[in-house]
Amino acid sequence: MLWWGLAYIFVKMLAVIAELEADIIRERTLAFLLPGRGASPPSSFSISPPSNHATMSKY
Numbered sequence: 001m002l003w004w005g006l007a008y009i010f011v012k013m014l015a016v017i018a019e020l021e022a023d024i025i026r027e028r029t030l031a032f033l034l035p036g037r038g039a040s041p042p043s044s045f046s047i048s049p050p051s052n053h054a055t056m057s058k059y
Helices: 002-033
Strands: none
Touching: none
C-alpha cells in the first residue's frame, strides 16, 4: 500500500512541475510579445562579462 501512496505523490509532483514550467513559458512569451510589460526574456545577445585575460595594451 505504501508504494501506491508514493507513486501517487510522485505523479502529483510531476503534474505540479509541469504546470510551473507552463507558467514560466507563458510569462516569457508575454514578456517577449509585450516588451513594455515586466521583465524581458533572457537574451543570447547580452553583454558578455569582462575577460579574465590581461590586455596587451600596456606593453
